[in-house]
Amino acid sequence: MQSLARLLEGQHRDLRRRILTLLSERRFAASPGLPREEYRELVLKWCRALAREGLGGLGYPAEFGGQGDPAAGIVAFQTIAFHDLSLVVKFGVQFGLFGGAIANLGTERHHVRYLPKVASLALPGCFAMTETGHGSNVRDIRTTARYDPKSRGFVVHTPNAEDRKDYIGNAALHGRTAVVFAQLEVDGERHGVHALVVPIRDARGNPRPGVRIEDCGDKLGLNGVDNGRIRFDHVRVPRTALLNRFGDVGPDGTYSSPIPDPSKRFFTMLGTLVQGRVSIAAASVSASQSALAIAVRYGLRRRQFGPPGGEEVLLLDYRTHQRRLLPAVAATYAMHFGVEQLIADYARAQTASKDQGKARRQLEGFAAGLKAAATWHATETIQMCREACGGQGYLAVNRLAALKADTEVFTTFEGDNTVLMLLLARSLLTDYRVQFEDMDWVKTSRYLAGRVLSSLQEATPAGAFLDVLFQAVPGRGEGTDVRRREVHLEAFRFREQHLLAGLGRRIKRVLDEGVGSYEAFERHGDHAVAAARAHVDLMLLERFSQVAERARGERLKDTLGTLCDLFALSRIERDRGWFQEHGFLSGGRSKEVVKAVGELCAELRPKAGDLVAAFGIPDAVLAAPITVQG
Numbered sequence: 001m002q003s004l005a006r007l008l009e010g011q012h013r014d015l016r017r018r019i020l021t022l023l024s025e026r027r028f029a030a031s032p033g034l035p036r037e038e039y040r041e042l043v044l045k046w047c048r049a050l051a052r053e054g055l056g057g058l059g060y061p062a063e064f065g066g067q068g069d070p071a072a073g074i075v076a077f078q079t080i081a082f083h084d085l086s087l088v089v090k091f092g093v094q095f096g097l098f099g100g101a102i103a104n105l106g107t108e109r110h111h112v113r114y115l116p117k118v119a120s121l122a123l124p125g126c127f128a129m130t131e132t133g134h135g136s137n138v139r140d141i142r143t144t145a146r147y148d149p150k151s152r153g154f155v156v157h158t159p160n161a162e163d164r165k166d167y168i169g170n171a172a173l174h175g176r177t178a179v180v181f182a183q184l185e186v187d188g189e190r191h192g193v194h195a196l197v198v199p200i201r202d203a204r205g206n207p208r209p210g211v212r213i214e215d216c217g218d219k220l221g222l223n224g225v226d227n228g229r230i231r232f233d234h235v236r237v238p239r240t241a242l243l244n245r246f247g248d249v250g251p252d253g254t255y256s257s258p259i260p261d262p263s264k265r266f267f268t269m270l271g272t273l274v275q276g277r278v279s280i281a282a283a284s285v286s287a288s289q290s291a292l293a294i295a296v297r298y299g300l301r302r303r304q305f306g307p308p309g310g311e312e313v314l315l316l317d318y319r320t321h322q323r324r325l326l327p328a329v330a331a332t333y334a335m336h337f338g339v340e341q342l343i344a345d346y347a348r349a350q351t352a353s354k355d356q357g358k359a360r361r362q363l364e365g366f367a368a369g370l371k372a373a374a375t376w377h378a379t380e381t382i383q384m385c386r387e388a389c390g391g392q393g394y395l396a397v398n399r400l401a402a403l404k405a406d407t408e409v410f411t412t413f414e415g416d417n418t419v420l421m422l423l424l425a426r427s428l429l430t431d432y433r434v435q436f437e438d439m440d441w442v443k444t445s446r447y448l449a450g451r452v453l454s455s456l457q458e459a460t461p462a463g464a465f466l467d468v469l470f471q472a473v474p475g476r477g478e479g480t481d482v483r484r485r486e487v488h489l490e491a492f493r494f495r496e497q498h499l500l501a502g503l504g505r506r507i508k509r510v511l512d513e514g515v516g517s518y519e520a521f522e523r524h525g526d527h528a529v530a531a532a533r534a535h536v537d538l539m540l541l542e543r544f545s546q547v548a549e550r551a552r553g554e555r556l557k558d559t560l561g562t563l564c565d566l567f568a569l570s571r572i573e574r575d576r577g578w579f580q581e582h583g584f585l586s587g588g589r590s591k592e593v594v595k596a597v598g599e600l601c602a603e604l605r606p607k608a609g610d611l612v613a614a615f616g617i618p619d620a621v622l623a624a625p626i627t628v629q630g
């Protein structure tokens, strides 16, 4: 179905096609089972080839070797993620994290000096934030950058063994320079986490004086990326090494910042690095698409069992097989359109003439939530696809093993998923604060706790709320209600609002006991994560439903509508215990949902091949012989 493929290609169709043609060339052919050292060199070679094609700096400003198109930078990353995932991660470390930190935290002097060399890969670099002792909690990292007024420079130092930089991509072998995050200290006063450009290797590739580098060694996956650990022993860098967009030290040793509040400064700085999360969400969708393309195509050619005397049956004709694969296809479409929206929001924020506080905060929240949702979805989907391909799926040559091993850690880097969902929940509480002017999230929790909506719903006997809801939906027809889009949207909104209000109520109860706000929130972290997940689901459904409604052509509209319904109903089915507990679904309605999911799968079965073909992954890039007849 060409119209579907065109829709998925989106606005950067030519770029996607150009990259896929490039990745289909023989020099990019997959080589499963390469020894680690050879694999790392091959990935570097591939990265250099992509840089030569001008794909490294698409998002950087044109005057510094880029094309000034932030969305194109992420679409390139998303497309490369159909290929080897070590390549995409190495690509992301160099051009997204290392280059992105210089672009977003530095000023013109850094852009002029470094960005063209980063974009061409003449200067391979690292993004050195995490320490052995501090991963998610970046605010408390311990590496120091002390200003020395005599030499007018900084001294970068690792105080203790657990303060070494850890897991740093590109550090073990290829990185020459690192953006190092450290506590900035001027004249005995701490100014919080800042970033500096620190050379770590000389022109021959040897560690510079005072720098000690170790290899992290073999990992569960992504073994084409050279992760390493770095220690600094009083390493001196000039004053201008400080990436000084949000904080600077003058030659006289005076610290200044456009954001005086240290906490706000810290979050603003980290917020500018949102690109990494958007990119990982996008890459996770590509990985899910690859896995589904393999499993569905295999399911359309592999036969097992059959009626006595008859032909054996195609795997995808089994209802269980449809039930496993097709809801995942539908959810992957939902994620694809969600990511497309996220990329557009990100590009808009990057090119906005002035910072639009609320829009930026919402972007950061959506990026955190979608990164978590898309990476969890990829992990689950790839596992399920491996099982759906039986023993064939376990062979390295058929790609699923690598997809599984390499995406596994997407749930952890660029922000651990649980930590990100907690961040999103806090941000959702803050949205109410913005609505009600100067309320902080503690006051917000009190407000939410008293919401009329929640008490109305809690007082409603099981099943009755659904009936109220259905009556509110015009044109309800018996037996078809469960497939109405309005009902799906109401269900998702109800769950999000209810969980958020419940979170407020629970936090308030703890606050009323005299417990501090930090602990009050943490005590209900599980509830907060559920609220955040419900919010992401709602965003995805709203977006998917919009795309389906706006689609041109009956056939396309119909296919997207069915996929969207399957996404919504399979999510409700998965959480039907909750919907029943909270009076949204009666037992009977719940059974209708289960039945409808099965029916939708059967409806989509004849289109299954087209649905995965529309992902547009060439065979040479998919690189899974299992998908080809023979």
Ligand SMILES: Cc1cc2nc3c(=O)[nH]c(=O)nc-3n(C[C@H](O)[C@H](O)[C@H](O)COP(=O)(O)OP(=O)(O)OC[C@H]3O[C@@H](n4cnc5c(N)ncnc54)[C@H](O)[C@@H]3O)c2cc1C
Binding pocket: 093, 127, 128, 129, 130, 134, 135, 136, 137, 166, 167, 168, 169, 219, 222, 227, 409, 412, 413, 414, 415, 416, 417, 418, 419, 422, 525
């Ligand atoms: C392959 C790979 C590549 C990487 N590349 C880089 C790189 O190039 N540069 C870089 O700087 N870093 C890199 N990292 C580090 C990565 O960013 C960190 O691993 C990540 O931030 C998580 O930190 P952590 O591993 O210390 O886990 P922790 O923060 O210790 O988390 C461990 C567990 O505790 C839970 N947890 C933590 N805090 C809370 C909380 N408040 N509430 C509830 N639960 C909580 C988490 O959910 C998680 O399950 C890389 C990591 C990997 C695995």
